[in-house]
Amino acid sequence: MLLSARQLSCIRQDRVLFEQLDLQLHAGEVLQIAGKNGAGKSSLLRILAGLVDPEDGEICYQQQPLSHSADDYADNLCFIGHLAGVQPQLTALENLAFWRACFALAPADDWALLAQLGLAGLEDIPCQQLSAGQQRRVSLARLWLTTAQIWILDEPFTALDQGAIAALTRRIAAHCEAGGAVLLTSHQPVEVPGHVVRQLTLEYRW
Amino acid sequence: MFKWLDPYAKPQVLFATLLWWQRWLMPLSIIVLLLGTVWGLGFTPADYQQGDSYRIIHVHVPAAIWSMGVYAWMAIAAFIALVWQVKTAQWAIGAIAPIGAVYTLIALFTGAAWGKPMWGTWWVWDARLTSELILLFLFLGVMALQNAFADRQTGDKAAAVLAVVGVVNLPIIHYSVEWWNTLHQGATITKFAKPSMDPSMLWPLLICILGFALLFGALTCLRLRTAILQHEAHRPWVRQYVQEQQHATV
Amino acid sequence: MSHANVFRATFQRELKLLARQKADWVNPLLFFIIILTLFPLGVGAKPNLLREIAPGVIWIAALLSVLLGAERQFRQDYRDGVLEQLVAARSPLVGYSLAKIAAGWLGSGLPLILVSPLLALFLGLSTEALTAVVLTLLLGTPLLSLLSALGAALTLSADKGGILLTLIILPLYIPLLIFASAAVEQASFGLNYQAQLAVLAAMLCVALALVPLAVQKALKLNVG
Numbered sequence: 161m162l163l164s165a166r167q168l169s170c171i172r173q174d175r176v177l178f179e180q181l182d183l184q185l186h187a188g189e190v191l192q193i194a195g196k197n198g199a200g201k202s203s204l205l206r207i208l209a210g211l212v213d214p215e216d217g218e219i220c221y222q223q224q225p226l227s228h229s230a231d232d233y234a235d236n237l238c239f240i241g242h243l244a245g246v247q248p249q250l251t252a253l254e255n256l257a258f259w260r261a262c263f264a265l266a267p268a269d270d271w272a273l274l275a276q277l278g279l280a281g282l283e284d285i286p287c288q289q290l291s292a293g294q295q296r297r298v299s300l301a302r303l304w305l306t307t308a309q310i311w312i313l314d315e316p317f318t319a320l321d322q323g324a325i326a327a328l329t330r331r332i333a334a335h336c337e338a339g340g341a342v343l344l345t346s347h348q349p350v351e352v353p354g355h356v357v358r359q360l361t362l363e364y365r366w
Numbered sequence: 367m368f369k370w371l372d373p374y375a376k377p378q379v380l381f382a383t384l385l386w387w388q389r390w391l392m393p394l395s396i397i398v399l400l401l402g403t404v405w406g407l408g409f410t411p412a413d414y415q416q417g418d419s420y421r422i423i424h425v426h427v428p429a430a431i432w433s434m435g436v437y438a439w440m441a442i443a444a445f446i447a448l449v450w451q452v453k454t455a456q457w458a459i460g461a462i463a464p465i466g467a468v469y470t471l472i473a474l475f476t477g478a479a480w481g482k483p484m485w486g487t488w489w490v491w492d493a494r495l496t497s498e499l500i501l502l503f504l505f506l507g508v509m510a511l512q513n514a515f516a517d518r519q520t521g522d523k524a525a526a527v528l529a530v531v532g533v534v535n536l537p538i539i540h541y542s543v544e545w546w547n548t549l550h551q552g553a554t555i556t557k558f559a560k561p562s563m564d565p566s567m568l569w570p571l572l573i574c575i576l577g578f579a580l581l582f583g584a585l586t587c588l589r590l591r592t593a594i595l596q597h598e599a600h601r602p603w604v605r606q607y608v609q610e611q612q613h614a615t616v
Numbered sequence: 617m618s619h620a621n622v623f624r625a626t627f628q629r630e631l632k633l634l635a636r637q638k639a640d641w642v643n644p645l646l647f648f649i650i651i652l653t654l655f656p657l658g659v660g661a662k663p664n665l666l667r668e669i670a671p672g673v674i675w676i677a678a679l680l681s682v683l684l685g686a687e688r689q690f691r692q693d694y695r696d697g698v699l700e701q702l703v704a705a706r707s708p709l710v711g712y713s714l715a716k717i718a719a720g721w722l723g724s725g726l727p728l729i730l731v732s733p734l735l736a737l738f739l740g741l742s743t744e745a746l747t748a749v750v751l752t753l754l755l756g757t758p759l760l761s762l763l764s765a766l767g768a769a770l771t772l773s774a775d776k777g778g779i780l781l782t783l784i785i786l787p788l789y790i791p792l793l794i795f796a797s798a799a800v801e802q803a804s805f806g807l808n809y810q811a812q813l814a815v816l817a818a819m820l821c822v823a824l825a826l827v828p829l830a831v832q833k834a835l836k837l838n839v840g
Contacts, residue, residue, distance in 0.1 A: 171600060172517075173516075173517075174599055174600055175600075176600055206840075209704045210704065210706070211700065211703060211704055211839060211840050212840045213840070230706065231706060234704070234705050234706035235705075235706075237704065237705070239700075239701070239704040239705075240701075241697055241700055241704075242697075243695070243696060243697025243700055244696060244697055245696060245697040245698050245700065245701040246696060246697075246698075247629070247633075247692070247693070247696060247698060248692075248696065249633055249636055249637065250629065250632065250633070254629070254632065258625050258626075258629050259701075261621060261624065261625030261628070262621060262622050262625045262626075262702070262705075262707060263621075263705065263707075264618070264621050448833070500787050500790060503783075503786070503787040504787050506783070507783055507784035507787065508784075510780055510783055510784065511770060511771065511774070511780060511784055514771065514774035514775055514776060514780050515773060515774050515775070516773075516775060517773070520773060520837055520838060520840070521774075523837040524770050524771075524774075524834060524837060524838070527770060527830055527833055527834050527837070528770060528784055530830075531766065531788070531830055532787075532788075534826065535787075535788050535791075538791045538819065539787070539788075539790055539791055542790065542791035542794045542795060542815075543790070543794070545794070546794040546798065
């Protein structure tokens, strides 16, 4: 079991989003968090990514509470929220180079990676001139760079066309086969070839 | 060493403790303040130089002393909130800051009112008055920052950082202002020489200082209790408490 | 993921951005010069009066022009989610914020020092006073950048960041204002001002040691 959460609860602006939520994520597994808008999906992902502290409850990484294993966990986590994490005045290549330098990743062929994502010819245009879907692809390119085992993705399929969705699901499938785990939210049904997508539904509460 | 303090970090336990303290402190502070001011304003002899106008000292000095003291308490709460992540300490900052701002305002206002007959002007750029004014800005800054966020928790935490930064800065500000003052003004009227006070004048002043401290304690208990109720409004124990209160009043 | 990596990556990125968005460092500079021209127009162009108020005027103008760009320092990275990524990865934000502050100083502090000879003409400063202005700006503008970065980090997710930043940071600037203008004043009388410079240097050292830690804390709590 890679990641587990016990008795989580979250309160935003005096509204209880969820209470006593239990959740487990095993290696090689895709877990989809479903629920209506405002049900607390993004809040749950932000809590699981360690960005926000839960009101109550405990998160464990490899059976160790996060208070002891936060650094190990962060090294092994790739979180992509609904903000792109892309600097708009820089080009796609420069954005990738920034992440590589920050996280001390080995250099590789970024041109080939961007071409694979359908961004050939757009590598050295400032990202603010790209469309929403193209910016999203630049942001998701990090999934091809990272060595992290746990991915937490908030609405990764938003603004993507069919081709990009297919490429992303293939990447997710390959990641799971290599022993990784993915936790994602999506409003569309998610199908990953060769893998069962487990669902966890958050009820909307008043 | 401080393990015995742990339960008090729990909002519910702290709420009950504060209620107990408030019941004692509130009447006690009113009695002490009444005693000090009536004694000081009515029964002490007039000053041989300043006449009756010196009597404002019984409000001015305690307010000035405790404006700094309140900042120190706020900074201690902020430090606890940052280091040990104690939520109730975060809320205490917001409970304390307005009290400090009001004390500072009282000190400034009474200082000006005292300055008019003594120095012939409402305001002089005296080192202590200037420091006090900057202290007011710091209090107002903490309050403004705390209320500036859609998410209340972020505001509480940001205010904690600012309060700690401010307490590091406070001595620097204080000494630079003092230094600036001696450079620009020279020895003017500002520092009234302190002859050792006659005990008949000193005692009511000391009682007033104690009274302001007790009042600060009582108001902090009251405001922190309110803050706990606001932050914990969704908890069952708060609902239960509110129902009990309603039954008691009906 | 070390401090040095993050510092280098962020610093290079910021330099690229400075080169691409020239308005970021040209506008505060123009603002500085315009404020300085306003003072003679407002208080009258008597050479003696100007010389007397020059130290304070220069330092208040410098302060305002640094504050002008302060709000944007972390805002873009916050809105785009770059900061969120760094916090989620538990990156060393001290390296990140130091790089931001250093690049911010290159954009808002250094240009002021470069145009300071112009002040000598505008305000009728002597050579000694001008030397003091340059020296105090050298020590003081990094301090301004550090403090305004702290203000920017604290007010990052606030509703009305800009004006709030000014409110909370200006009281902290007061010691700098006092010592820097005192140094210039001393110099214009031909007196020794090493003591004031030493105090400025000491304040810069303290700020350099402590502010990045506070900025890191402030960034984290605003992202969370």
